[in-house]
Amino acid sequence: MPFQSLGLMPELVRALSDKGYTEPTAIQKQAIPAILAGDDVLGGAQTGTGKTAAFTLPILQRLAETPNPKAKGPRVLILVPTRELAVQVHTSIREYGKHIRLRTAVMYGGASMNPQMMALGKGLDILVATPGRLIDHLERGTAQLHRVETLILDEADRMLDMGFLPAIKKILNQVPKQRQTLLFSATFDAPIKQLALQFMRNPVEVQVSSQNTVAQTVNHTAHPVDAGKKRDLLLNILSERYQDQILVFVKTKHLCNRIAEQITKDGIPALAIHGNKSQGARLKALADFKSGDVRVLCATDVAARGLDIPLLPLVINYDLPMVPEDYVHRIGRTGRAGANGEAISLVATDEGGLLRAINRLLKQDIALEAKPGFEPTTQMRMDLTPPRGKPSGHQAPRRKPAQPGHLKGHGLASQKPKAGSPGGNRPRGQQRSPQR
Incomplete structure (x- = not known):
């Protein structure tokens, strides 16, 4: 199945051909037509299967088909959890949209605010941002989200986890209720999916492989x-x-x-x-x-x-x-x-x-498999419950979206970070998020 069969415009197909892509992946086959039709989409697939192109290509086409050069705020807002992902998504947008005249920008913490303010002042079609830095601009009055037509959460499971949930809610209060909402991730826990459905409208669910799976290769x-x-x-x-x-x-x-x-x-x-x-x-x-x-x-x-x-x-x-x-x-x-x-x-x-x-x-x-010369001296426990009386720092925690202050990864799941420390993901005013 070539990309043309999905209804993509020639300019996008040419950009894909320039990158050596000729046939869509499974997630792209299902998601692109639904997004072009204006549906909300809840998409899940393994990493490395083309999720970014699955939402980038159709939103580029929708913007190109309905240009609005006078819009002062972004028409598409893409929220991502990390700086690296923000840069990668923005790069993909520039590459896929190189034959289309659209205005794009990326913003994240750890970079100067001034160039970001200048980009926002000129007007944008697409804005890729981490939540913390976007809230900084909203509080300064340098960002306006009232023209957002499509809201996208990439790596949505983490975006809706406790650390980002307060920031996401602040941003949701600034975007129009009548909009298209797209959520994409490799993993969707049931509680996370329930939260997502609270601000989506009859979403089309696209799950092209079993949840929480890795590539067979x-x-x-x-x-x-x-x-x-x-x-x-x-x-x-x-x-x-x-x-x-x-x-x-x-x-x-x-x-x-x-x-x-x-x-x-x-x-x-x-x-x-x-x-x-x-x-x-x-x-x-x-x-x-x-x-x-x-x-x-x-x-x-x-x-x-x-x-x-x-x-x-x-x-x-x-x-x-x-x-x-x-x-x-x-x-x-x-x-x-x-x-x-x-x-x-x-x-x-x-x-x-x-x-x-x-x-x-x-x-x-x-x-x-024990590596010769590095065999362990004690037998490994394979149960999920730590012995009584011992700390549970190595017990695999369950995600609980309703509880703020949870930290996953980085070896800190069993302890609360001190106020002002750089390690956690708490709302503005309590602790600075590492991705601001």
Whole structure:
């Protein structure tokens, strides 16, 4: 089925051809006609299956067919959870819409407000933004959302999780009630879906694969290891895979820096990327990694979504994520667009409950293989309930959207951040979000 059969205009088809795309993916086949028809859409598919193009292409066409050069506010608002995803979505819009004259802009925290204010003042067709920075502009009076015709939440499961929910509600109060609303993500928990349906109108639900699944082209392995030997095991794997680009996920920003420094000292060029890095440093690290100048990128879950690295062969979980759904997003960085990929997890003996939670989510058992020379000295617990009297810091938590202040990932699920600390996602005035 060619893209023309979906009703896309020649200018968009030509841009797709320039990128080497000739046939739509499953999510695009179902979502594009529904969006062109003006329906609300709740779309779910595995990462790397073309979700961004699934909503970008039809909104570009709808804008081109009904131009409004006098509009001072954006006609399409796209909200995303991270700076990296904001940049990637905006880049895709520019590439797919290069043969169409539209005004676009991207805004996120960690960058100067002035260029963003200038772009807003000139009028926009499409605005891509992180919630915190958009609220900054709304409170300053430099952003107006009364002309929004289409609202899109990308990575909607995280956007509607507790940390972003207050910000989303503030923004929803500023956009017209009569609008088209699109929500896309790789994972949709039932409570998250219920929240989404509260502000959508009879949405068309598009789920092209089982929820919370990963690409079948990814091979999964878990190496049990004592916590104190994780770093040595990581270096062993990196030395064996010296020709590959490798993305390494860790749970905290401090550990992310430390692991990158230790890897570099051992002769393997590595960089770190996390929420405390400046936007310039994060973009440079990504550029160096994509170009091959740096072979290893150490990251927190800030990189679990929105990074499109072509043909990335290997993802390593130095720490398992505290929320099992985040495993889906981490592993989604490899095995994209039908390519083969590999996921290796280093599992300490007290992380067995987290591994079991991931197995249950995926409905499959990840192969547990001890690496010769790094066999654990104690047996791994694979139950989900920690022993009585011991802290539950490694128990896989359930998402509870109604409770504010929840933190997922980064190893902080069992403790509340101090007021003013940079780690959490709380409403403005209590704590600064890392994505502002």
